[in-house]
Amino acid sequence: MIDINEVRQKAQEFFLGRDHVVAVGISSIPGRRIAIFLDQDAPKTKHETENWAMQYSTKIDFFVVGRPVVAVIPPRKK
Amino acid sequence: MEPDLQRAKKAILELALGRRPSRMRRLRRQLSAEQNLALTLIQESVVGVAESRSKSDHPQLQIFSRNKIDPSTIQRALEVRNIDGGLQISIIVCGTPVTAARGGDSVGHFTGPTGTITCAVRDESGRAYLLGAGHVLGAANRGKRGEDVILHPGPVDGGTVQNRVGILHDYTRIAFGLQIENDVDAALCLPDNAADLDTGLRHLGDVGQIVEPSFEGPVQKVGRVTGHTTGNVAAVNVTVPLEYATGLPALLSGAFWVVGKDGPFAAQGDSGALIVDIKNRAVGMLVGVANGMGIATKMAPTLERLGVNLM
Numbered sequence: 001m002i003d004i005n006e007v008r009q010k011a012q013e014f015f016l017g018r019d020h021v022v023a024v025g026i027s028s029i030p031g032r033r034i035a036i037f038l039d040q041d042a043p044k045t046k047h048e049t050e051n052w053a054m055q056y057s058t059k060i061d062f063f064v065v066g067r068p069v070v071a072v073i074p075p076r077k078k
Numbered sequence: 079m080e081p082d083l084q085r086a087k088k089a090i091l092e093l094a095l096g097r098r099p100s101r102m103r104r105l106r107r108q109l110s111a112e113q114n115l116a117l118t119l120i121q122e123s124v125v126g127v128a129e130s131r132s133k134s135d136h137p138q139l140q141i142f143s144r145n146k147i148d149p150s151t152i153q154r155a156l157e158v159r160n161i162d163g164g165l166q167i168s169i170i171v172c173g174t175p176v177t178a179a180r181g182g183d184s185v186g187h188f189t190g191p192t193g194t195i196t197c198a199v200r201d202e203s204g205r206a207y208l209l210g211a212g213h214v215l216g217a218a219n220r221g222k223r224g225e226d227v228i229l230h231p232g233p234v235d236g237g238t239v240q241n242r243v244g245i246l247h248d249y250t251r252i253a254f255g256l257q258i259e260n261d262v263d264a265a266l267c268l269p270d271n272a273a274d275l276d277t278g279l280r281h282l283g284d285v286g287q288i289v290e291p292s293f294e295g296p297v298q299k300v301g302r303v304t305g306h307t308t309g310n311v312a313a314v315n316v317t318v319p320l321e322y323a324t325g326l327p328a329l330l331s332g333a334f335w336v337v338g339k340d341g342p343f344a345a346q347g348d349s350g351a352l353i354v355d356i357k358n359r360a361v362g363m364l365v366g367v368a369n370g371m372g373i374a375t376k377m378a379p380t381l382e383r384l385g386v387n388l389m
Contacts, residue, residue: 024316025313070320071344072192073191
């Protein structure tokens with residue numbers, strides 16, 4: 001069984017850049033779990049991700065979070 | 079100064095800012111509910127008092143207040159000291175006076191980006207700096223090292239050249255696009271006067287050693303917008319394309335995400351906020367948000383890249 005960090009790397013290569021996926025990491029939920037962050041328009045189907053997860057004996061937790069942006073207040077427009 | 083004005087100023091100073099709680103408790107027992115309420119309001123609001131003259135050249139009592147307060151409240155409090163209500167009173171809302179710059183305070187680059195001070199740090203020679211987010215103090219790669227002025231509070235919070243705290247000393251360059259991964263986004267401000275810095279975090283106090291983000295126990299931060307919030311680490315080793323104010327994305331890796339415990343953990347304007355665990359050990363620097371969740375870089379590589387340590 002490969003290390004969870006390697007699974008995370010494979011998840012990043014597989015999922016990041018696809019429609020609606022905004023981030024990939026290791027989930028805080030106990031067990032071998034990958035966190036996939038989705039935008040708010042993401043479809044509910046998980047079929048493809050479940051198939052992917054099975055081959056690495058892992059599970060996926062989804063977080064619907066919207067668009068990640070830097071937490072700065074930009075200058076006011078004059 | 080007019081005798082009544084002098085007495086009124088002394089009374090407000092004593093009632094609002096006095097440090098004799100036992101005497102105040104005795105006094106409060108003798109007052110009406112209305113007068114007690116007036117006392118409470120002025121103790122929560124008044125931060126200073128001065129004598130001045132109105133536009134029509136009448137003597138007036140100038141009250142500096144954290145928030146909006148009605149002059150009649152001041153009149154009611156003065157009645158406690160048997161001072162007649164005929165005085166002219168002018169209220170200036172000035173917010174909470176801030177002296178030294180401290181982690182959690184507003185800070186910004188003079189061109190406008192405003193965020194939060196991470197904390198005070200120092201290099202090997204012992205020189206002190208303010209640490210902040212690179213896209214705030216360093217204006218996302220546009221800042222000029224050794225030249226650009228840093229303001230405390232930041233421009234969005236009313237900071238002007240009179241609120242200069244120092245100059246931009248250094249920052250980590252952000253690689254924009256989605257090919258190169260960034261693991262930190264930080265900058266240093268060299269203060270004009272090291273005495274203008276305060277160590278630790280506002281409301282939370284001193285910060286201890288550095289720890290890795292973990293799923294055990296809550297974390298907390300003090301940010302310029304959302305103040306003190308607590309949350310839990312939802313994910314670690316996260317890779318995320320983060321959208322910058324310019325509209326360009328940059329790929330952030332090795333990040334951790336924090337979900338708020340009783341609401342949003344962070345909001346825009348909190349960039350730079352130091353995330354600590356419940357023992358006040360430094361975990362990371364907040365750099366991004368997504369629907370109230372905080373996106374943070376780890377503290378150890380942030381400090382290492384800039385060659386500094388916590389103070």
